[in-house]
Amino acid sequence: LAKTTQPISMDSYEGQEVNITCSHNNIATNDYITWYQQFPSQGPRFIIQGYKTKVTNEVASLFIPADRKSSTLSLPRVSLSDTAVYYCLVGDNGDSSYKLIFGSGTRLLVRP
Amino acid sequence: DSGVTQTPKHLITATGQRVTLRCSPRSGDLSVYWYQQSLDQGLQFLIQYYNGEERAKGNILERFSAQQFPDLHSELNLSSLELGDSALYFCASSLGQGGGPQGTQYFGPGTRLTVL
Numbered sequence: 001l002a003k004t005t006q007p008i009s010m011d012s013y014e015g016q017e018v019n020i021t022c023s024h025n026n027i028a029t030n031d032y033i034t035w036y037q038q039f040p041s042q043g044p045r046f047i048i049q050g051y052k053t054k055v056t057n058e059v060a061s062l063f064i065p066a067d068r069k070s071s072t073l074s075l076p077r078v079s080l081s082d083t084a085v086y087y088c089l090v091g092d093n094g095d096s097s098y099k100l101i102f103g104s105g106t107r108l109l110v111r112p
Numbered sequence: 113d114s115g116v117t118q119t120p121k122h123l124i125t126a127t128g129q130r131v132t133l134r135c136s137p138r139s140g141d142l143s144v145y146w147y148q149q150s151l152d153q154g155l156q157f158l159i160q161y162y163n164g165e166e167r168a169k170g171n172i173l174e175r176f177s178a179q180q181f182p183d184l185h186s187e188l189n190l191s192s193l194e195l196g197d198s199a200l201y202f203c204a205s206s207l208g209q210g211g212g213p214q215g216t217q218y219f220g221p222g223t224r225l226t227v228l
Contacts, residue, residue, distance in 0.1 A: 032212050102147075
């Protein structure tokens with residue numbers, strides 16, 4: 001069964017750049033990679049999505065290498081309110097049936 | 113507010129019982145997805161419907177079933193409930209069914225199910 005793997009947790013300080021990587025070795029050919037942010041007891045919130053190379057929006061950047069087997073979410077100048085769990089989401093064709101797989105989640109703690 | 117609504121917010125029931133969770137997608141969205149999140153765990157994909165038809169299936173137990181109705185709302189039915197079914201259940205919706213921008217999912221606030 002294909003997996004998506006993320007670091008369990010990361011610590012940072014306000015104003016720093018944070019990079020969170022997700023590996024997804026069996027991503028479906030035509031699928032995008034999507035990242036979500038989740039606060040306790042809330043639904044995940046869309047951050048950014050991309051297919052290849054680099055995507056940037058007003059809150060984050062997403063870097064995807066040519067083989068698309070991983071992706072890196074970059075949060076510039078984090079603040080205390082960025083403390084949350086971050087998930088990657090990909091479609092996977094690993095066992096011949098299409099499934100959606102969330103990464104295990106990275107718990108980001110931003111300190112003052 | 114994502115525009116996805118879920119009812120009820122909280123549900124407390126006993127083992128062996130059956131419950132129904134309801135989801136209304138964002139206006140215009142044709143796909144609905146269901147996820148389970150146990151305490152301090154990640155999100156497990158259960159099932160996806162597109163315009164009334166099942167599109168993809170995750171590790172959904174046989175005791176669980178779902179459907180999407182002509183008005184595009186969806187219901188997740190959980191039966192013969194066990195203690196381990198206690199979790200947050202999220203619904204998400206997207207415009208389309210693929211893995212591209214039209215498949216971008218927007219999540220509801222969740223239903224917290226407690227099985228005693």
